[in-house]
Amino acid sequence: MTATPVPPGAAERGPVTRLLARAGLPIPLALGYLGLLIFMIGDGIESGFIAPFIADNGAGSDIRASYVVTLYGVAVMLASWLSGALSELWGPRRVMSLGLVIWLAGHAAFLGAAAAESYPMMLLFYGLRGFGYPMFAFAFLVWITAVAPAKRLGAAVGWFYFAFTGGLPTLGALVASFTNPLMGHYGTLWLSLGVIALGGLVCLLGVRERTGYSRLAPPEVKPVQSLMSSMSIAWRNPRVGVGMVVRVINTAPQFGMLVLFPTIFSEEIGFGESRWLLLVSVIYGTNIFFNLIFGVISDRLGWRNTIFWFGALGCSATILLLYFVPVAAGADYYWLALLVGAAYGATLAGFVPISALLPSLAPENKGGAMALLNFGAGAAAFVGPAIVSLFLGPLGAAGVVTVFAVLYVAAAVMTWFLKIPEETRAAMESGADLQEIAEETVAPQTPAR
Structure with missing residues (x-):
């Protein structure tokens, strides 16, 4: 009887790791998926109350609050495009790091503006924060497409959206339902800052797969050329x-x-x-x-x-x-x-x-x-x-x-x-x-x- 070949490294894997690998999860990126889930929980904490919070802390009306959310949406759309284009030039990990820093800095500044009830500053910093999560999450999606075997890419992408939508809005809103009565909206929004930081660190420090550390585009491709090509x-x-x-x-x-x-x-x-x-x-x-x-x-x-x-x-x-x-x-x-x-x-x-x-x-x-x-x-x-x-x-x-x-x-x-x-x-x-x-x-x- 001919023995079944054992994939390299399979002997060192535990039963859970082997099961996840069979389900299409790229094992070198496993901690990245976990970090993404935690990150998106932090981003989704606000999903059920952010517009009323903005209205009550400086906007003064639902209509003015909607302008803040609309500007945020414009930033999300632009950052969603940039995440792929910049990942080609800088490597996904660097783009993810930038997205994490933008989210943390923009969110802290937004909460400061809310405390001061400054509508212009909330408009500015919440809009700026909109560049954060797409650059983090979608750059990781580029990393996945660069690493996962093409014949298992559908499953690998499925795991991405499992983590993405599991956090935003599902588990994020669930966390807020428990913390809002205890900490209030303002305290809960500060909590989201810590959750985001934890998720970002798990992903960026936990994933050692080297493809995402360097640019994906050929060396001869220039920045403007890459952006236009996208x-x-x-x-x-x-x-x-x-x-x-x-x-x-x-x-x-x-x-x-x-x-x-x-x-x-x-x-x-x-x-x-x-x-x-x-x-x-x-x-x-x-x-x-x-x-x-x-x-x-x-x-x-x-x-x-x-x-x-x-x-x-x-x-x-x-x-x-x-x-x-x-x-x-x-x-x-x-x-x-x-x-x-x-x-x-x-x-x-x-x-x-x-x-x-x-x-x-x-x-x-x-x-x-x-x-x-x-x-x-x-x-x-x-x-x-x-x-x-x-x-x-x-x-x-x-x-x-x-x-x-x-x-x-x-x-x-x-x-x-x-x-x-x-x-x-x-x-x-x-x-x-x-x-x-x-x-x-x-x-x-x-x-x-």
Whole structure:
């Protein structure tokens, strides 16, 4: 009988480590995932009360508080793009370090401004802090795509979103529900500073994998060239541009839903605020675990197939159910709302492989592809509420939800054209990572003059 080959280092691994490796978690980055989870818990602590806090501590009204949050969103969108572009130039770890420093400094300054009830300073420093979490989190996602074997990249990305959404907003909001009665909003926000610092240190000091310590772009690529390439890839490689649009559609209805649904579910249907918030928790709680499930499934079924069937078409059906079933059934059938909410959260996770698919479409410029992907993630925060603003008046709530469902169908059509090149697919099946694929299949770039 022939003995089964043992992978290098497997003998030293414990049973838990071997189990995680089989589930697609890149073991050299394991502490990075843990640090990311803690970091995003710290970032998510404020998610349920930050706008009222700003209004009560210098803004003076909900409208002026919304300006602060809007500026923060602009910073998040810009930083989401920069995280990929700068990771190519500096290496993911350096970008993560910068994001951590920006978050800590910006947050401390924001709390000082809140204590002084200075609205201009809150506007400035909370907006500045918006550069922090995307540069930390999405630079780590670039690190993952550079290290994980391409044929297991779907699972590796699934673990990323498990940690990301597990912290923001799920566990972060849960922590705040315990600390707010004890420490108040202000004390809880200082607590988040410590949680962020802990998560950042676990990630940056715990991960020793060397790929993320140095630049990913070839030495001859200049800074301006790299930054421009991270945007121009949208038309130089149209499939990457299409993938960015799919990423926007992925979460735009989610952000729009959080604007549209609270009043409808709490007041018009009659669930009340507490049961609406529980429904949101069920949606995101389900999504967390299905991020892992679809990450693993996608490596077997195919990334494009998973996005097409479970993500795009699945969300098209479940977002309609999420609105029309509770409206038709009424407040007495709350359990039905929980079921369809869980279904939407599960299918939303079907888009997880988009973060594996896009860099595989451009292995020679995966940082640029990731920058564009992250830009789409940030843009979704604006597109979703904008759709609500444009269509709620003429079409009503049912019409807005139908628009969201049609957008998901459009995403399915676009996804069908995101086919990985055959040479890249062959290299992936051999077990190579995207860095090796780029070196083997792409000619060296001409140095910038």
